[in-house]
Amino acid sequence: MAKHAEEKKFLEFSRRHVLGLMGSSAAAIGFGLPGRAYADDQEIVKSHGYSYFGDLKYSADYKHFNYVNPDAPRGGQIVLSARGKFDTLNRFARKGDFAAHSGLTGESMFATGPFGTAIPSDSLTDSYGLLAHTIEYPKARDWVIFHMRPEARFYNGTPVTAHDALFSYNLFLEQGIPGLQALMKQRIIGVEVLDDHTIKYSFVDGISRRSLLELAGGLDIFSKDWYEETGERLDEPSLQPPMGSSPYSVADFEINSYVVYKRNPDYWGYHLPINVGRHNYDRVRVEYFADSAAEFEGFKAGDFNFRVEGSTKRWATGYDFPAVENGAVKREALPSERPPNGTGFIFNFQEEKFQDLRVREALQLAFNFEWTSASLQYGLTTQRHSYVENTEIEATGLPEGAEKAFLESLGDLVPEEIFTTEAVRAHASNEATLVDRRNKRKALRLFSDAGWEVNDQGKLENVDGEVFTLKIMMHSATSDTSRAIITNYVNNLNDYGVEASIDKVDSAQAQQQFIDKEYEMLLHANRPFETSGIGLLQRHGSETADESSHNLQALKSELVDAIIYASLDATSREEEVVSLKALDRVLRYLRIQVPVGYVADNWVAYYDMFGRPEKLPAMSVGYLDFWWINQDKYDALKASGAVR
Structure with a gap:
C-alpha cells in the first residue's frame, strides 16, 4: 500500500484565546536579539537546533554528522524500483498516485531527509536548522522565530525568503491536505514576517507545547512567484512538481514507467555541516514494474541496481542467479536498532x-x-x-x-x-x-x-x-x-x-x-x-x-x-x-x-558498486542519504555487462 498524506479532515479542537506577549516595551533578555523586546519573565532560547527535552547531540560548531563520510565522493546513479503506477509529481494532490520520492522537492526550516531518511539518523529527538540558521523561542514555547539563511535559493536561482514561507503556510492552509489544515488551525494562531529573512509563528494557548516547533519548522517552503506565475495548485495532480530548493529535482519521467531525479550542482546548501557527506548521487532513477515477479527479474537483469528485499521466500531461495554467484551482486542483512513496523x-x-x-x-x-x-x-x-x-x-x-x-x-x-x-x-x-x-x-x-x-x-x-x-x-x-x-x-x-x-x-x-x-x-x-x-x-x-x-x-x-x-x-x-x-x-x-511477525534485520541486495560508512547509525540504513558510488567498481561492472 503506497503511503499517502491524509485526505480527510480532522475534527477541529475549539480555538482557544491567544496568550498575548506581555511587556512589549521591556528590554530584551536572555538570548533575545538586539532591538526585540520580551516580557521580563520570559527566558528566551536561541539555538542552531531544537530538542524538546534538553541538550542537542551536536553543538553549534559541529562539522558534520558523526555517521557520515565527510570525504564521500559525489557522482553516479542509483537505480531503484517501484511497483504500480503514478500519474502526478505533486505529492500533496488530493487525487492520483504520486511518483516515488516526489516529496523531495521542498525544504523546510528544519532539515528533513529528502528521501524520507531521519535527520539526523543518530538521534530520536533532535532537529537542526536548514533553511533557518537560528531559531528563537521562549521557554514556554508560545511562539518561535526562524532566522533564515540569506544564501538559500530555489531551483531557478531566486532567493528563499520569509515571504515565501508565509505564502507556503497560507497555501497549505487553503489548499493543503485537510488533515494538515486542521492540524495547523488547531495549533498555529498566526504567522508574521518580521523582515525578508525572519518569520514568527505564534501558537494557540491552552494546548500541549509538544511538536509545535516541529510542526512550524517542518512545513515545506515553495516559491511564491512560481505559483503565481504558473497558476498551479497544491491540491491538484500535476506533472510539474512544486518549485523547491532541495538538492534534487525532477529531470525526466515517463508516466507509469520511470522518474529521474537529478542532483543540482548549484544547490545552495552544500557548504552546510548538515549536508556534508550526504546527497552523493548525481542521479536517482526509479523504474516502475507491474508486479513483484517482473520487478525481481528486472533486478537480475541489471535494470536497477539497489533493492530492499521484503520477501522471505525470495531472500531464502531467489538469490541464486549468476550475478550473485560471481560476486556482481551483494546481499546483506544489516542489523536494525529500531522497533519493527x-x-x-x-x-x-x-x-x-x-x-x-x-x-x-x-x-x-x-x-x-x-x-x-x-x-x-x-x-x-x-x-x-x-x-x-x-x-x-x-x-x-x-x-x-x-x-x-x-x-x-x-x-x-x-x-x-x-x-x-x-x-x-x-x-x-x-x-x-x-x-x-x-x-x-x-x-x-x-x-x-x-x-x-x-x-x-x-x-x-x-x-x-x-x-x-x-x-x-x-x-x-x-x-x-x-x-x-x-x-x-x-x-x-x-x-x-x-x-x-x-x-x-x-x-x-x-x-x-x-x-x-x-x-x-x-x-x-x-x-x-x-x-x-x-x-x-x-x-x-x-x-x-x-x-x-x-x-x-x-x-x-x-x-x-x-x-x-x-x-x-x-x-x-x-x-x-x-x-x-x-x-x-x-x-x-x-x-x-x-x-503477523517481522524480519529482525534490514535485507538489501545491490550491485557491488556502492560505498557506505563502516558504522551505520541506529535510525537509518541511509542508502539514499549518505552512501555513495564507487566509480572503479561501477566501471568494472559496466565493462563486464552486469549493469546497463
Whole structure:
C-alpha cells in the first residue's frame, strides 16, 4: 500500500484565546536579539537546533554528522524500483498516485531527509536548522522565530525568503491536505514576517507545547512567484512538481514507467555541516514494474541496481542467479536498532462486528504465526508482541512502579484487567498444522460469548440469522509472500466459520479505498512510537478516527486519548517513557490488529558498486542519504555487462 498524506479532515479542537506577549516595551533578555523586546519573565532560547527535552547531540560548531563520510565522493546513479503506477509529481494532490520520492522537492526550516531518511539518523529527538540558521523561542514555547539563511535559493536561482514561507503556510492552509489544515488551525494562531529573512509563528494557548516547533519548522517552503506565475495548485495532480530548493529535482519521467531525479550542482546548501557527506548521487532513477515477479527479474537483469528485499521466500531461495554467484551482486542483512513496523491485519473499527473485544481476540486466534513463518517464510520471521518491540517503551508483565501509578491516575478509564493481567502477548500456535484446534476451540467460545454461534452450515451466525462475513482488501501489487499470508489466513477464518474472502483491488482503487477507509480489514502496519508527538493523535486519537487515513483502525478510545495527551504533557524523557509504555500496553489490550511477525534485520541486495560508512547509525540504513558510488567498481561492472 503506497503511503499517502491524509485526505480527510480532522475534527477541529475549539480555538482557544491567544496568550498575548506581555511587556512589549521591556528590554530584551536572555538570548533575545538586539532591538526585540520580551516580557521580563520570559527566558528566551536561541539555538542552531531544537530538542524538546534538553541538550542537542551536536553543538553549534559541529562539522558534520558523526555517521557520515565527510570525504564521500559525489557522482553516479542509483537505480531503484517501484511497483504500480503514478500519474502526478505533486505529492500533496488530493487525487492520483504520486511518483516515488516526489516529496523531495521542498525544504523546510528544519532539515528533513529528502528521501524520507531521519535527520539526523543518530538521534530520536533532535532537529537542526536548514533553511533557518537560528531559531528563537521562549521557554514556554508560545511562539518561535526562524532566522533564515540569506544564501538559500530555489531551483531557478531566486532567493528563499520569509515571504515565501508565509505564502507556503497560507497555501497549505487553503489548499493543503485537510488533515494538515486542521492540524495547523488547531495549533498555529498566526504567522508574521518580521523582515525578508525572519518569520514568527505564534501558537494557540491552552494546548500541549509538544511538536509545535516541529510542526512550524517542518512545513515545506515553495516559491511564491512560481505559483503565481504558473497558476498551479497544491491540491491538484500535476506533472510539474512544486518549485523547491532541495538538492534534487525532477529531470525526466515517463508516466507509469520511470522518474529521474537529478542532483543540482548549484544547490545552495552544500557548504552546510548538515549536508556534508550526504546527497552523493548525481542521479536517482526509479523504474516502475507491474508486479513483484517482473520487478525481481528486472533486478537480475541489471535494470536497477539497489533493492530492499521484503520477501522471505525470495531472500531464502531467489538469490541464486549468476550475478550473485560471481560476486556482481551483494546481499546483506544489516542489523536494525529500531522497533519493527507493527505489521498486521488491521481492524476497521467503523465496522460494528469489530466493536466487541472478544471478536477481535477470536480473529487473532485464527492466525497461525508459527505455521506461517515455517511454511511460507522459511522460519526467517520473529513473532511480534509489542508496537515498540525491543525498546525501553515495550510493556512487560504487570504494570509496576511509575507506570502503575500513571495508569491509576487515569481513574475509571482503565479496565481492572490492565492491572491484573500481564501485557498481552501474541498467542502460540501449532507449527505442524494451519488450523490449531486448541486456538479454534478458544476462539469459538469467544465468538459464542459475543453472540455468534456456528449454524448447521458451519457458519458463524447471530440471533438475527446474519452470517459473520469478512473481506480483506488486497492491493494488486501485493507481494507473493503477502498474498500467501492473506490467503491462508482467509482459509483459516473460513474453517472457524467466518465467511471470509479477499477483495482484490487495483492501484488507484486501493489508494482511494484506503483514504476513505472503505475496507473491513487489510494487511498494513501501525508505525512504532519511540517518542510522543501530535502524530500519535493522528494515528490513534479519537478526533481522527473517522477522517484521518493515518488512523488505520478508526480507533476511538477515551483511555488512549488520555494517555496520548499525558505523553504530550510529559516534562522529561522518563515521564514520556512511562506514558508510552502504558500506550503500548493498552493498544495491545484493545487488540487493534492481528500481528503477523517481522524480519529482525534490514535485507538489501545491490550491485557491488556502492560505498557506505563502516558504522551505520541506529535510525537509518541511509542508502539514499549518505552512501555513495564507487566509480572503479561501477566501471568494472559496466565493462563486464552486469549493469546497463
